[in-house]
Amino acid sequence: MEKLSSSESYQEFRNSLLKWFKKHQREMPWRGIDDPYKIWVSEVMLQQTQVKKVVDYYERFIVQFPDVTQLAAASLQDVLKVWEGMGYYARARNLHKAAKIIVNEYDGEVPTDYTTFRKLPGVGDYSAAAVLSIAYNAPYAAVDGNIKRVLARLFLMKSPINGTSVAGQFQQKANELLDAEEPGLFNQAMMELGATVCRPQSPTCLVCPVNLFCGAYQTARQDEFPIRHKREKIPEHHITTGVIYKGDEVLIVQRPLDGLLGGLWEFPNGHVEKSENTEQACIRHISEVVNLSVSDIKYLTRVRHAFTHFKIMVDVFECNYVSGEVVLNGPIDAKWVKLSELKEYPLPRATHKILDELIQQ
Secondary structure (H helix, E strand, C coil): CCCCCCHHHHHHHHHHHHHHHHHHCCCCCCCCCCCHHHHHHHHHHHCCCCHHHHHHHHHHHHHHCCCHHHHHHCCHHHHHHHHCCCCCCHHHHHHHHHHHHHHHHCCCCCCCCHHHHHCCCCCCHHHHHHHHHHHHCCCCCCCCHHHHHHHHHHHCCCCCCCCCCCHHHHHHHHHHHCCCCCHHHHHHHHHHHHHHCCCCCCCCHHHCCCHHHCHHHHCCCHHHCCCCCCCCCCCEEEEEEEEEEECCEEEEEECCCCCCCCCCEECCEEECCCCCCHHHHHHHHHHHHHCCEEEEEEEEEEEEEECCCCEEEEEEEEEEEEECCCCCCCCCEEEEEEHHHHHHCCCCHHHHHHHHHHHHC
């Protein structure tokens, strides 16, 4: 085993990794380019979404918003619609906000300075390091989940990779390993290694280009690393939703721009209390959220959806508008629209499931 402890071993590690990456890297539409805007878009999308899903979204996004100026000029609704289905919508909102700042304050040029770029909405340490190293060859080590896993196995790190107070330890190791001559390529190689070889389960260590340097492989402890805190059981929330008909139109409401699913449209809804049944809860929320009275309420379906930290179980009812003017308590906007028009709006995944059921009927 060639222990990673000397400058010579570090350089051998870099050479081996980069040689492998240049030969075996997967083709991606954002690779081999130096456009900081396009690299930034790809890195934002890749933060919480698998590569195979990102490719299609990335290509559609770049067609519609080919540069930072056109992204800044677009409406948030158009941005959210292109992002629809990828989740973690704060990424899209922050990207849109940051684009406006770049156009208004930096003449439409993505900042080359780390501190300046880092201050933009939604840009964290990882994004800043990844974008600036790949686009400008700046010597910043990026640390994402894949890279943490690689580092944990290389150095037999006992700090949990999902611990909140140990980020600095992983960053320090990444800084030590970074190839200062080709930092962007090196960061991508580390990510690629974690994604394709040093996988969470069943890592393919025999074909790993740097297995000679890996503490976990050399001591047959791959399954012990990385260490992570056990997650608590994910709670499930019981929601009820009302599809309110007024003639051939239904009422949709827009969520506040900040927070979960910010800016997306949905049917009026709310939590079911323990003291009420779902139909009672639906009528109550329609009254409380949009100030309307309804009749002829009937059960439609139940849909489930999982977020990162919780799940929702949604009981859906159809009903008819009786009286009242829409007054919003929570949502920021409301519209009466035909069912056929609903897909023009950015909708949460759960609302799409409801819409599919409505269309089937």
